[in-house]
Amino acid sequence: MSELPKPDELFSKIDHRPAPKGWMDTPVDIRRGIACYASNPKSVEYVGLPYPRQWSCFDEDWQLPENWKEIISKGFRERLDRFRSIKVFMDICVRCGACADKCHFFIGSGDPKNMPVLRAELLRSVYRNDFTTAGKIIGSIGKTFKKIIGARELDLQVLKEWWYYLFQCSECRRCSVFCPYGIDTAEITIMGRELLNLIGLNIDWIATPAANCYRTGNHLGIQPHAYKDMMDFFADDIEEITGVKVEPSFNKKGADILFITPSGDVFADPGTFTCMGYMMLFHYLKEKYGFDITWSTYASEGGNFGFFTSHEMMKRLNAKMYAEAKRLGVKWILGGECGHMWRVIHQYMDTMNGPADFLEDPVSPITGTKFENAKSTKMVHITEFTADLIKHDKLDLDTSRNDHLKVTYHDSCNTARGMGLLEEPRYVIKNVCNNFYEMPANTIREQTFCCGSGSGLNAGENMELRMQGGLPRANAVKYVHEKHGVNMLSCICAIDRAALPASMEYWVPEVDVTGVHELVANALILPGEGKRTTDLRSEPLPGMEDDDAE
């Protein structure tokens, strides 16, 4: 791993003015700290993707299949014919530059090829050369003319450049909000990565989680018994904190609903506290209202790293959700806090793996609310569900148990720009916390900044890239930290919970990261619980510790 520069060094190095030399004449320089490691051939092989092999992006020779150009070219054509988005986006960009400084990776790195428009041009230049009449005619006059119209041939250098920059886009869609035609560079990245996967050029942080998920049901490769052990362990912690023994159910046939959330929350802090939060909420609903929620070990992953590989891989992983719901005979599905998981559920799942006609239209039996917005997919977001419970006054809450926290909220890209889930989490937070502060308007809601590590980029070897990309978000957190003393950054995304702690530690070390349902559970008064002296993190609650008779 390369040496990570100090925050002030990294910041002062950023220069948004590109070098005088044109981008086509600037060869790609694949740097350690920015690039991710190549995929492990075993993972590629396990899911049956082409050309598994040991290779490294730092080597000269990427051991490409001999006819790689042909494969890419054919793949490109196929995708143009399958996706109108790509065709239109390839043709209509006017290079107005409105998207240029909207990308967190450009803001944090100053690398001009991280401007969304240029990221897209990396592919568009090849498109012009190979697939447009104008490109073919003008290009045939000579090399200079090719360059003037922005066309170029696909060669090894270009391919490497694609790879390097397509894995510096977190598919966050912020650029698409500002583009006058809605050109979504994420869509172009998705397609570009699909092409790269045709010749076995994935990164390991995507390929291995995807293979794990395929096999064991979750990214981390946790096998069913271990999954249950983890949850039992959380149940013990909850008992210690609240005096109440919660008993989550697994793979239970005939439960009311199936709950699916990212496995990250079962595995690593601070997501584990969010997981405990879910368990406590579900226990509460079971005790009070007899609402029966089951977890699945087979579909134990909400997240979908297949989405970062190809549309097909996304579909293969996502299929487990409906399959498991059908097998267990539940009424509908509840989905936990995760960003890209929800992009997939909201914009792809029903189309790919539906119709889910074996499920019922989702209704909360506790409040009677019909979730009309989810009546086809039959899947409800947990903050929609909880907001509805709170609105109908169905939860006993002691908000003072979050008084030690000054909370702000990070909209994750996918729920904000691929769904529009903005108010529900805010409503929940404001009802379980007394101190809530928004970050500046240009950094939240549909203009939210990525955590810097989305779309499979939260590896360890690319820490410099992650800190660059994390800068705009962290900077906005710093602003509310300095202005209001904010010390807790809440979010509804498991990648955020994995990625933001590192970025906070680097840029704003005084701020911690939490899921929204950890905050809910801190406030939630469980039936028969004892007096709580700590929060879910076992940190003493101010004002409560002195009664502690130990």
Added chain:
Amino acid sequence: MNISYMYSLIAVIVLFLLAYVGVNFPGGEVFFGIIIPYLALIIFILGFINRVIDWARSPVPFRIPTTCGQQKTLPWIKSANIDNPTTTGGVVVRMILEVVFLRSLFRNTKCELKEGDKISYEWEKWLWLFSLTFHWAFFTVLFRHLRLFTEPVPACVELLAKLDGFLQIGMPGLMLSGVALLAAVTFLFLRRILIPQVKYISLGSDYFPLFLIFGIAFTGILMRYFTKVDIVGVKEFTMSLVTLNPHVIKGIGGVFYVHLFFVSVLLAYFPFSKLMHLGGIFMSPTRNLANNSRAKRHVNPWNYPVKIHTYDAYEDEFREKMVEVGLPVEKMIAPETPEEPEEKE
């Protein structure tokens, strides 16, 4: 020197000379006045239709609107029905706002790193303002030209011309749109060469239409206010084109043919260039779809079955471990050997 804009500039100058000089050759007036304009119009129409059909031929497999506001969920949460539409009506309004007011561009911000470690994102209105001016002025100029192609001239065209010339300066009256167009094109060009990031991304095909449109506006203004073209003659000529009974009128002047030639080039160039954003914006899936994919199933015409890891295969692999920790299974393990190990756990 930047080859992208030098070559584009040279191209436009060459086009200028071609028409200006060429028209004096025998048959030049017929060529530049009749053949080229008809040809250009045909290329424009067929090319445009072809491009749109080509886009339309690719399906929209997924419903992927970029949502720029609150979704419609619980009845007590106010949803953003335009920035995050769930109905066709909402989508239409969203699209109208995009096309008529450049709604998304209006959001534009400028990111700056401040001393210390601050980052600011300030509202950047100039691109939006000049872009809006440019497009509206272009549209106004185009629309006013209808007076040359209609007889009698529709009242709305006359009215627009009146509004456009409301300043009543000079003789013939100054038209605001022409000046605005020239000013806006100049701004758009200057920003392309002065803002380092925009310069970096600009191609020849970005400069070329700007120079060309500048040329069109410039020769137009030249004719109207300075060389005082014979407008009656021009009208007779343009009407002859419209009525498909084309004949040239003597003595209209070289500048007119340059103007006409530039317009022809723009028309013929249009379908093969980024100018197709005129059609493309209406077909952009992130803007023209309603965000209702969870309420209403969107169908992908090429959805194909894929290989998945079934529950049965999963249970087969992990059955023993599942049984061991008490997870329910579909098929119990066949009791082939006496089950002692259970006790030991």
